[in-house]
Amino acid sequence: AARLKTTVFGKEIRYFAEIGSTNNEAKRLAAEGCPEGLIVVAEAQNTGRGRLARGWFSPFGKGIWLSVVLRPSFHPLDAPKCTLMAAVALTKAIHKVTDAPCGIKWPNDILYEGKKLVGILTEMSAEMDAINYVVIGMGINVNIAPDEFPPELRDIATSVAAAAGRPVSRLALLAEVLAELETVYCLAVSQGFDPVLDEWRKLSITLGQQVNVLAPGETFTGIAVNIDNEGALLVDTGQGVRRVLAGDVSIRPP
Template sequence: MYLKPICWNSMEQSVTFLKPSLVRSQLATEIIGRRIIYFRNIDSTNTCALEMAARGVPEGTVVIADEQTRGKGRLGRHWRSPPGKGIYLSIVLRPRIKVEFLAYFSIISALAVAETVEGLSPFPPDIKWPNDILLHHRKVAGVLVELGTENDLVSYLIVGIGLNLLQKEEDFPSELRGKATSILIEGGKVFCREEVVVKLLQNFDHWYKVLLTSGATPIMQRWRDYSHHWIGKEVKVVTPEGEFFGISEGIGDDGRFLVRKGDGELKEVWAADIVSLQEVNK
């Protein structure tokens, strides 16, 4: 479903605060958004959601903010979160799964965001493994999954989502220009943030229920629709143990990234940064 912009070709918009009551009134989900906790300003929605999950808030609780001062990205990076410009939220899940199934939650999160972006952009999004959402090879959204465990089981999961919606080029620091983008930059349209949040949460609710009821197969099929362009590309894989080069063979059914090294060895990667050498050499 494509959302209708509230104005066209507008680079001038004032900061408006999110209205959680409007989100609640429009939301049609079974699990996600049972409780919505809103802040105008917070250090990190993920940090807050982790603390609340440890205290027992119910599954489906959503923490959302207009601004984050210490927003979290993958691998310890900072997620820039200027006030009123994006969607910054975290979802509490309690799936009671084994840790080895954790990768699927990054995948359903990326799917939910990609489908939301697809309804906002004139251009189709790409998913860069594991859960970066790109428009024109620039990052428009990202996902961070954090967890609490008990006896080798996941007792709760926090899915943090950041989506750049209304940022202009000058809203990004110089080191991110050309690497990060927003829905406004790519399409010149301004969307109601409440409607975007509703669509995002409904997409997430759908894929979470698919995972719980039907397993990973339909999820992996849909994920590959957004990431097939990575297959056959020469990539650099940066892991905590070091880096190596190879040809991408996509992802396995367990969510691991598959890379064929020059010596023929197939590497299955759980956690890494993937860099397309074609994009680097342009």
């Protein structure tokens, strides 16, 4: 805690050697009324989760498996933008520990050399027009060597240490992540998401690229031209611009 640079985030820390999912624990604590800024971290997750019931590989002592509880006053429809906000904070934090070029793939991945370093899972509880809580889950592969990934992830996953070419202090990186996240969250609360989305655009590796979009029920290709003020990806298919609010996007090699 001595190394923390934040005023609210991480002032209350729940640390586990092993847990099912830090997001589940954070949601449980949030439902019980815990304060904003509480974080849950674990050395290992047994049932780490991605989106759509996918799994998240979370080996002991090798990553930052982290969830942060927020209690924002903005509208529930703005909550998905918390994922983009977290991606901005994580990319900036990683840029503090390595010069290796990494950037954001819409909506929730940070990639280095086309492979995923970080995944983000935002979950929310809201009633009517008010958010009760938002939990931002972040999985950062810190010191995982290429051969330590299970075979099915070897072609798609990498780590901060692999990008940096040396081991990286998880504690130092965690302090940077919380500092950047608090800064960008304060910006969103005070000025709205527009300046956050501008930062996202600068750190994106998706915009300007030819992409394949796997949206619910269909697949198409086009050029990712922008994100709109709701955080949706705008893809120019040649026959018009399509708006993608949820889905998976792959960047096509040139």
